[in-house]
Amino acid sequence: xxGRVGIVGIGHTPFGRRSDATVQxxxxxxxxxxxxxxxxxxxxxxxxxxxxxPEYHKQRxxxxxxxxxxxxxxxxxxxxxxxxxxxSAAIRTAWMSIKAGVHxxxxxxxxxxxxxxETAEILALxxxxxxxxxxxxxxxxxxxxxxxxxxxxxxxxxxxxxxxTAVAIKNHFYxxxxxxxxxxxxxxxxxxxxxxxxxxxxxxxxxCANADGAACVILAAEPRARGLRKPPVWLSGMGCASDTxxxxxxxxxxxxxxxxxxxxxxxxxxxxxxxxxRVADVHDCFTIAEVLAYEDLGFxxxxxxxxxxxxxxxxxxxxxxxxxxxGLKAKGHPIGATGVSMTTEIVKQLRxxxxxxxxxxxDVGLTHNVGGIGQYCFVQVLTRDE
Amino acid sequence: MFKWFGRVNHAPHTKVAEFAxxxxxxxxxxxxxxxxxxxxxxxxxxxxxxxxxxxxxxPVSGRGTLHTWTRITAAPRGFEDVAxxxxxxxxxxEGGRALAWIxxxxxxxxxxxxxxxxxxxxxxxxxxxxxxxxxxxxxxxATA
Ligand SMILES: [Zn+2]
Numbered sequence: 001x002x003g004r005v006g007i008v009g010i011g012h013t014p015f016g017r018r019s020d021a022t023v024q025x026x027x028x029x030x031x032x033x034x035x036x037x038x039x040x041x042x043x044x045x046x047x048x049x050x051x052x053x054p055e056y057h058k059q060r061x062x063x064x065x066x067x068x069x070x071x072x073x074x075x076x077x078x079x080x081x082x083x084x085x086x087x088s089a090a091i092r093t094a095w096m097s098i099k100a101g102v103h104x105x106x107x108x109x110x111x112x113x114x115x116x117x118e119t120a121e122i123l124a125l126x127x128x129x130x131x132x133x134x135x136x137x138x139x140x141x142x143x144x145x146x147x148x149x150x151x152x153x154x155x156x157x158x159x160x161x162x163x164x165t166a167v168a169i170k171n172h173f174y175x176x177x178x179x180x181x182x183x184x185x186x187x188x189x190x191x192x193x194x195x196x197x198x199x200x201x202x203x204x205x206x207x208c209a210n211a212d213g214a215a216c217v218i219l220a221a222e223p224r225a226r227g228l229r230k231p232p233v234w235l236s237g238m239g240c241a242s243d244t245x246x247x248x249x250x251x252x253x254x255x256x257x258x259x260x261x262x263x264x265x266x267x268x269x270x271x272x273x274x275x276x277x278r279v280a281d282v283h284d285c286f287t288i289a290e291v292l293a294y295e296d297l298g299f300x301x302x303x304x305x306x307x308x309x310x311x312x313x314x315x316x317x318x319x320x321x322x323x324x325x326x327g328l329k330a331k332g333h334p335i336g337a338t339g340v341s342m343t344t345e346i347v348k349q350l351r352x353x354x355x356x357x358x359x360x361x362x363d364v365g366l367t368h369n370v371g372g373i374g375q376y377c378f379v380q381v382l383t384r385d386e
Numbered sequence: 387m388f389k390w391f392g393r394v395n396h397a398p399h400t401k402v403a404e405f406a407x408x409x410x411x412x413x414x415x416x417x418x419x420x421x422x423x424x425x426x427x428x429x430x431x432x433x434x435x436x437x438x439x440x441x442x443x444x445p446v447s448g449r450g451t452l453h454t455w456t457r458i459t460a461a462p463r464g465f466e467d468v469a470x471x472x473x474x475x476x477x478x479x480e481g482g483r484a485l486a487w488i489x490x491x492x493x494x495x496x497x498x499x500x501x502x503x504x505x506x507x508x509x510x511x512x513x514x515x516x517x518x519x520x521x522x523x524x525x526x527x528a529t530a
Contacts, residue, residue, distance in 0.1 A: 120463070127462030128396060134428045135485050137392025137519065138473060139458060139465035147456040148475055155454070155499045197470075200457040247475060248428060248483040253454060 005098045006225030006232025007382070008105075009038025009218035010344040015332035016182040018212035023057055023113040024069035030216035030337075031070055031109055038218050039229035045218075046103035047076040051090030051110040052336030053083060055125060058116055066109060084285060085371030086110065087215070087339025088378035094219050095235055104221050110340030111214035122210075129372065131246040143207050143286060145247060145373045147199040150288035152253045154201070159306035161201055164287040165192045166309045168205050171284060171323050173315075175330020177357050182211050182332030206287040211332030215340035217347070233347045237270030237381030239263055245375045254303075258377035259296035259368060267298075270381035272364055274298030277320055277381070279349045279359040281342035283370035284327040290314075293368050294322070297379070316359050324349075324357045339369035343380060350384045390516045394464035401431030404443060409507045409518045415443040416482065427482030448484075448505035449525070450476035455488065455497055474522045476503050489521035 011033030013026050021029070027050075035042060048070070050063040059065055063077040082089035087110030094106040117125075130140040153159045168187060175181040192205035225232040239262035244250045251257065267273055274297055282297070284290035291305035299320040300308040308314060314322035325331055325345040328338060346365035348354045354362075367380045389398035390406045405428075408415045417429035421438035427446055432439050453475045461469035472488040474497075484505045488497065503522040510517035 123463040123466070127394060127464060132396035133400065136462075137395055138486055139393065139461060139468075139471060140473060140485065141458055141460065141462055143460065144456050144458050144473060148454040148473070151456065152454040152499070197457070197459040199459065202456075248485060249434070253475075 003222030005095050005219055005221060005235045007217050007235065007343065007347050008220045008225050008228045008232050009034040009040065010347050011037060011216040012180055012341060012344050013214045014180050015211045015213035015334055017115050018113065023059060023062065023111055024066050026113060026212060026214040027066045027109050027111040028070060030214035031107060034216035034218050037229065040218065042070065042072060044105050045072060045075055045107045046105050047097065048072055048107045048109060049090040049094045050077065050079050051087040051108065051340060052079060052112055053081060053086055056112060056114045056117060056335065082376040083371035084335050085339055085369040085376045085378050086336040088367065088369035091217065091340065091343060092238060092240055092378055095238060098219060098221050104224050106219045107216060108219065108340055109214060109216045110337035112334035112336040113212045114210040114334060115212050134248060135246060141199060143202050144199040146286040146288055147202045149253050150201055153288060156254055157303035157306065159291060163306035163310050164206060165189050167284065167287040167290045168192050168329055170309065170315060171327040171329035174324045174357060175326025178326045178331060181326040181330050182209060183330045202286065208285050208328035208333040211334040213332065213334035213337045215337045215344050217340055217343050230351060231385060233350045234383050235380055236383040237266035239265030239379040241377055243374045255292055255296050256370060256374035256377060258374050259293065259370065262377045262379040263297045266379040266381045270383065272381060276364050277366045278362040278364050279324065279346065280320060280322045280366040280368065281325065281345050282322055282368040284323055284329050285333060290322065297366065297368060321359045324359060339378065342367040342369055346382050350382060390518045392519050393517065402429040405429055406518055408443060409520065410509060412507050414446055414448045414505055414507055414520065416446045417441040418444045425481060427478055446478065446480045450478040450484065450503055450505060452499055452501045452503055453477050453483065454499060457494065474503065476505065476522055484520065487521050489523040491524040492522065
């Protein structure tokens, strides 16, 4: 199959604490919405790829349960896992299956129900986010790694505490305008800086929150993608790369090598450069992560990420609006759903359906979904027909 | 014996288990590839340069400089009682890095990226099991 792959339907649950639903019920909400959006019915699905991180669920082997609940057996289904980038990994897998000519229409469901774990289970999981042989044995944590990146970035480039806070303020500003976001309130610098320490220089407000939620995109091969309810948004550039798991072997802590490599691939495949991107959803699991993304994706030069946010260049009206859906920071981070959620937001933007968060003339969009501390990164460039 | 390594150990079985015995005896060891001579710290059974599978332990000085650091307040399981604690990442003079706690000889107010630090083996005698690890100490205050 040498043609393009289009996104023909999107669905998205509210993110947050969803004590009202099981994970398969969340998946069904997103899938039903995506079907309605596409005008297809479930019988048209050739396969379902689930993006999720299994250790956060009581339910094991999730795709089997989701497939049964959606009434899609005996169609093929499987799980794709790449930590916090599981959602984009699932989209890439579905895209590959269509490019290979194996399937024509594939649903991708990112879903996660994180709040069903007990605090003790979460503490135990927290203790094994890093490389366990040489790092976790010293009590390293996920915020701790990004905090070390932040301190090094501050040292090399003069990035400031205020600039990190400005990322959180922006993302909450847009989260307040996104009905699907977990946190729908603007914040002030005073409030952010008064929040508890997590891992210096980070406070609570530098960190995204665990959440429940699901998002779904339906992908179709080019001829099939046309003539449906809405014009397709094309997966025009698909990049994917890795970096070391361990900070002990990581060449640089002031950028993610995986993101730089994935972005270069995606731009080359789509035939665009960073300046052509009108709107982006990036992986702001911590405030510094968004600053690194500005630089790794080429929205600004290396070391200028702090100034980029300080000058409001990632707000609507700036040179590259970023995370105008609230980002992980305000929208919440139901791990496996996050990458799929990013893609749904860019599809909305490229369709002109983003309401008060609409970026004018958004015809080229980008997603940047990072797994762990950068061991995986997936970058998509999305385009629409004129 | 690698179960001795670290306050919380998730990987007791490894081909570089003797590292912990050396550490217990006060020696900090790297691995050296028997094929290409590449030295790795932390040690690896399989060479990171050529993926050869035979190695020997060689001593390293543990001298390094601080690359970055953080003080952890929100601690994971096994560390709740000892938080806050400060993690430092050092670039080692002989190559490689170490991640460890900043030791008692280095006040937090003195921490500065680029400062010299000494990776120092530590034997915990305050717990019933044998526990070994290393801390990052002031080169002057180091006991190794
Ligand atoms: Zn070798």
